[in-house]
Amino acid sequence: MYKIVEKLEWGPFATFIPNKHEPVYDWFYYKEGFSKQLVFNVLDMFGANGLVLDPFCGVGTTLVACKQRGIDSLGFDVSPIAVFVSNVKLREYDPDELFQAIKRLMKIKFVKKECDVSSFVKKAFSKYVLDDIFVFRDAIMRFEDEKIRDFLLLGLMNAAMKCSYVIKDGSVLRIKKKPVPPLRKMLRRTLMKMLHDVKTFETTEAKAEARIGDARMLDMEDESVDAVITSPPYLNKIEYTRVYSIETELFFKHMKTTAIRSAIGLDTTADFLVNKDLPPIARAYFKDMDMVIHELYRVCKQGAKVAIVVGNGCFPDGVVESDIILSEIAESVGFAVDRIIVLNKRWCTKQRTKKIGITRESMIVLTK
Numbered sequence: 001m002y003k004i005v006e007k008l009e010w011g012p013f014a015t016f017i018p019n020k021h022e023p024v025y026d027w028f029y030y031k032e033g034f035s036k037q038l039v040f041n042v043l044d045m046f047g048a049n050g051l052v053l054d055p056f057c058g059v060g061t062t063l064v065a066c067k068q069r070g071i072d073s074l075g076f077d078v079s080p081i082a083v084f085v086s087n088v089k090l091r092e093y094d095p096d097e098l099f100q101a102i103k104r105l106m107k108i109k110f111v112k113k114e115c116d117v118s119s120f121v122k123k124a125f126s127k128y129v130l131d132d133i134f135v136f137r138d139a140i141m142r143f144e145d146e147k148i149r150d151f152l153l154l155g156l157m158n159a160a161m162k163c164s165y166v167i168k169d170g171s172v173l174r175i176k177k178k179p180v181p182p183l184r185k186m187l188r189r190t191l192m193k194m195l196h197d198v199k200t201f202e203t204t205e206a207k208a209e210a211r212i213g214d215a216r217m218l219d220m221e222d223e224s225v226d227a228v229i230t231s232p233p234y235l236n237k238i239e240y241t242r243v244y245s246i247e248t249e250l251f252f253k254h255m256k257t258t259a260i261r262s263a264i265g266l267d268t269t270a271d272f273l274v275n276k277d278l279p280p281i282a283r284a285y286f287k288d289m290d291m292v293i294h295e296l297y298r299v300c301k302q303g304a305k306v307a308i309v310v311g312n313g314c315f316p317d318g319v320v321e322s323d324i325i326l327s328e329i330a331e332s333v334g335f336a337v338d339r340i341i342v343l344n345k346r347w348c349t350k351q352r353t354k355k356i357g358i359t360r361e362s363m364i365v366l367t368k
């Protein structure tokens, strides 16, 4: 019923991996993210200008890419870490000021501090690394300039995780003791690399900002957006919070955050789409996504283009075609479904071996 086309050559860009060696984009590894090239491809496809919205902005890939292209953008995410990382990437810096700040920080003398942390965090680091994290964290908090403070804090967050025993394995954190470099050395290297990126990164003065917010209730005016480029949490891959629990405990516990439900699809009592024979978790997901798509319709201008990257769900009873169901929802809300672009195809298996269908990762392209 919908026009489905394959562009498997775009598939790798639906993951964060190509961003891993991209200046600025690589300031924080976000497994759930997509790559800048996907955003560039969509901007070219849409011929976008005006205001681009990403209501699930994660660590700001859409926003940074739009800024590079001279296009204004706005992002929302429920995760304070994601919003923090996005904004550190988006700000403009004076490299000399940053260099002075890094020099000042690296001169800090070690003083033993007692800090209360969970037993899991204690297991995640050697005693020496953890002691150093506290010393540098306190020193960074004493920097008066918020922009500089946040830049240094992101560097510390990265360096700390590189000096940890943690292995991020899907949505699980595993601890594996191994030799780790001294934190001070890693921090200096990380911050100098970030400074080098600031000096060489080609960007523009286009406006870009990430805000804490819920995609189901956007704090935005009606008909204010020219294009949307986004990727919501995927069906049955919706647990984000645990993967970043160490960063949250060490670097964000002291920060005030707005408490909102942290994911899409948690209310499994939802009776939405009851006539579709879907597992409760899928019903909950589509109920929330229905709210999101209504919001997108409200904030989009007439003629606005929307690209939503989603993955189908793999359940014991078969594949749930999120791309088709979300297209149906979008159509019922008033969008025209231009096409579904298939980016990746994978086997959905039962008990790891029995193939029960193919799951697609797709980009749904809509016009208001």
Ligand SMILES: C[S@@+](CC[C@H](N)C(=O)[O-])C[C@H]1O[C@@H](n2cnc3c(N)ncnc32)[C@H](O)[C@@H]1O
Pocket (backbone or CB within 6 Å): 030, 032, 033, 034, 035, 055, 056, 057, 058, 059, 060, 061, 062, 076, 077, 078, 079, 082, 213, 214, 215, 216, 230, 231, 232, 233, 234, 240, 261, 262, 263, 264
């Ligand atoms: C697939 S990731 C998007 C990653 C992003 N494209 C990037 O490159 O970094 C989905 C994001 O949605 C966020 N999220 C989950 N529920 C949300 C909600 N109700 N409103 C806004 N953001 C939400 C998660 O914190 C996560 O960062």
